[in-house]
Amino acid sequence: MASVKIKVDGREIAVEKGTNLIEAAKNAGVAVPHFCYHPGLPVVGVCRICLCELEGRPKLVAGCATQVEEGMHVITRSAKVADARRAVMEFLLIHHPLDCPMCDKGGECTLQDYTMLMGPARSRFKFEKITWPEEDVGGKLVLNKNRCILCMRCVNLCKEVAGLDEIAVLSRGEQTYIGTVDGRKIENELAGNIADICPVGALTSKDFRFRARPWELTNVSSVCPHCSKGCNITVGYHPRRNEILRITARTNMDVNQWWICDRGRGGFHFLHDPKRLLAPARAANGTSRPVPWKQAILDIAQALRDIIVRHGARAVGVVGSGTLTNEECYLTRAVFKDGLGVSNVDFPPRPQPEVAYKKFTIEGDKDPNARGAALCGVAPGASGLGVRDMMRAAAEGTIKALVFLRGGPLDLFGDPAIVERALQKVDLLLVVDFVPSPVSDRAHWVLPGVTFAEKEGTFTNSNGRVQRIRKVLTIRGDTREDWRILQDLGQALGVLPVTDPDPERIFLRLAQAVPAFSGLSYSTVGELGAPIAAATADVAVG
Amino acid sequence: MLSPEARQRIESLKTVYETNQSALIPALHVAQADQGWLSEETQREVASILGLTAQAVRQVVTFYTMFQQKPVGRHLIQVCRNLSCSLLGGQKLQKQIQDKLGLEDGETTQDGRFTYLSVECLGSCGTAPVLMVNDRYYENVTPQQVDRLLEELK
Ligand code: SF4
Ligand code: SF4
Ligand code: FES
Numbered sequence: 212m213a214s215v216k217i218k219v220d221g222r223e224i225a226v227e228k229g230t231n232l233i234e235a236a237k238n239a240g241v242a243v244p245h246f247c248y249h250p251g252l253p254v255v256g257v258c259r260i261c262l263c264e265l266e267g268r269p270k271l272v273a274g275c276a277t278q279v280e281e282g283m284h285v286i287t288r289s290a291k292v293a294d295a296r297r298a299v300m301e302f303l304l305i306h307h308p309l310d311c312p313m314c315d316k317g318g319e320c321t322l323q324d325y326t327m328l329m330g331p332a333r334s335r336f337k338f339e340k341i342t343w344p345e346e347d348v349g350g351k352l353v354l355n356k357n358r359c360i361l362c363m364r365c366v367n368l369c370k371e372v373a374g375l376d377e378i379a380v381l382s383r384g385e386q387t388y389i390g391t392v393d394g395r396k397i398e399n400e401l402a403g404n405i406a407d408i409c410p411v412g413a414l415t416s417k418d419f420r421f422r423a424r425p426w427e428l429t430n431v432s433s434v435c436p437h438c439s440k441g442c443n444i445t446v447g448y449h450p451r452r453n454e455i456l457r458i459t460a461r462t463n464m465d466v467n468q469w470w471i472c473d474r475g476r477g478g479f480h481f482l483h484d485p486k487r488l489l490a491p492a493r494a495a496n497g498t499s500r501p502v503p504w505k506q507a508i509l510d511i512a513q514a515l516r517d518i519i520v521r522h523g524a525r526a527v528g529v530v531g532s533g534t535l536t537n538e539e540c541y542l543t544r545a546v547f548k549d550g551l552g553v554s555n556v557d558f559p560p561r562p563q564p565e566v567a568y569k570k571f572t573i574e575g576d577k578d579p580n581a582r583g584a585a586l587c588g589v590a591p592g593a594s595g596l597g598v599r600d601m602m603r604a605a606a607e608g609t610i611k612a613l614v615f616l617r618g619g620p621l622d623l624f625g626d627p628a629i630v631e632r633a634l635q636k637v638d639l640l641l642v643v644d645f646v647p648s649p650v651s652d653r654a655h656w657v658l659p660g661v662t663f664a665e666k667e668g669t670f671t672n673s674n675g676r677v678q679r680i681r682k683v684l685t686i687r688g689d690t691r692e693d694w695r696i697l698q699d700l701g702q703a704l705g706v707l708p709v710t711d712p713d714p715e716r717i718f719l720r721l722a723q724a725v726p727a728f729s730g731l732s733y734s735t736v737g738e739l740g741a742p743i744a745a746a747t748a749d750v751a752v753g
Numbered sequence: 754m755l756s757p758e759a760r761q762r763i764e765s766l767k768t769v770y771e772t773n774q775s776a777l778i779p780a781l782h783v784a785q786a787d788q789g790w791l792s793e794e795t796q797r798e799v800a801s802i803l804g805l806t807a808q809a810v811r812q813v814v815t816f817y818t819m820f821q822q823k824p825v826g827r828h829l830i831q832v833c834r835n836l837s838c839s840l841l842g843g844q845k846l847q848k849q850i851q852d853k854l855g856l857e858d859g860e861t862t863q864d865g866r867f868t869y870l871s872v873e874c875l876g877s878c879g880t881a882p883v884l885m886v887n888d889r890y891y892e893n894v895t896p897q898q899v900d901r902l903l904e905e906l907k
Contacts, residue, residue, distance in 0.1 A: 377808070380812055381816075383815070
């Protein structure tokens, strides 16, 4: 792309042709304030806070709606600009309530920040302010029109990203407001993004509002575990309460741009499910009793060994999971396939209809790491059985031990009647999971694993991009990271000569063993992920 | 329900403009002339003939004060409440009319004779204060003129 030379506040830089002044100034390290402009939305130029001066031109221009031209000198810090911006702020604040302390956006509000930065500290508006009641507009959002500055970001998010005309600018003049039509609600599953991009406290998330102040949260970069797209997210964690309070979109231009879907946004409540599995347990004769980890691991290894000695490795079936990390999938293969010689190793796909919006698709594959699981070798070995066949074989009695690294509803694994029979019939049923399920309800042994927010690791998304998830919080109770459980089992079974103290080192081992991951490490994966080796991308390891 | 003639005219407007969105304002004029005002149902009919969303139609209807969202009286009085008019006595005219007719903003007299509305800019600042009765402009309006007007309009 052709580039042009410009000056921003005296500093010369070269920027791509077609760049607007806000982005150009950013390249020069100068922040131009903006409310309505968003790089992912059409330029509407309505808020006027981005006014800049151009040398030699009498009138100020909107930085968002003006493109660079060769030789242009953009001035963002003159008295003229400061005056104009202060006037814009005064207008924006005319009807705005002065109650930041009781607004949910307080602390991360652009209007508040700009007022502190450059706005007039007092209002000259002596008349009655227009007020509106709060309103549920759907999309898990609450609308407080008193705070709205009519930037149109919400309207354009629905229109341009979701492709649905669900919220509109209505009426005109000082009566102008944002609203839905005919009492309908916002229904698109991208609406939660509005809470991220509304520059003020006008549209806030029902799920998060008034649960905490933003500065109380520790923000951790992670990856959404709810489909194979692998959207980058920021997990807002409240350290004192040891609780996750929200998930917001984290920009990654190669994956999700600026957005995430509402399933990902709201998909953390299961973490705090009171029914979570919190201690290893042995079930016999209809009762379940907790067993210390060490004992549990030894007993399970013993039982598994006995079955292999008596019936061979063909009598074991291992149901892995596309929700486990690459590291864990690698260990699944290392322990069961390479170590014990089990070839019945597989994981069940969890397909659902894909939802394709105008500029964002929620993928149909509900596993965040199906691609990684397959690449790491969680797939049947030579003459090994897939999940459904394993269930049949177990129901017929040829498979004697079933290991589920995640449970689920019976029909996830095959015809529910057959699965039911399989689970009843096997001599050993081990389930590793973090919540009870119909499978764990029938297990002889249950080991409590953890969720994506309680461990380190990586997922490989449907595009072959390897991205890191982070340990955000500690769950009370006697749970253990799944990679630890797999290593413990491998050790007790005598098939894992060395173990690693953390997933970062497991990953290095994996990168050596699986060609697709060769050359990758946590530092090359970084904050935004890295693609698997293209040439080997689709060669699964058997 | 729009009359068959009105429907026909809106249909034919579709061929006049490059996009149906552009045909919206003329179409709404046709619909309003047909029905006297634009109910939500009428707006939906227009939307469906033009293949637009209900939102797209509502934004336009609520923006232009010439489109009525409630049934109106025989004489629709619209007084500008914007800056120039306010500075030159528009607010006094508003109060005068409201007091005389006993109407809140947007109300219609029992006998269906008058509807009163205060509106944003009528686009005639140079001759402020300005008011409109149905399609007719009254400029540089004085309180005496208003009194006379309210008498004359039956
Ligand atoms: S609700 Fe928020 S995003 Fe929507 S127009 Fe108002 S300020 Fe902008
Ligand atoms: S699209 Fe998929 S990965 Fe992205 S937020 Fe939604 S569920 Fe999560
Ligand atoms: S950011 Fe330029 S007008 Fe709003």
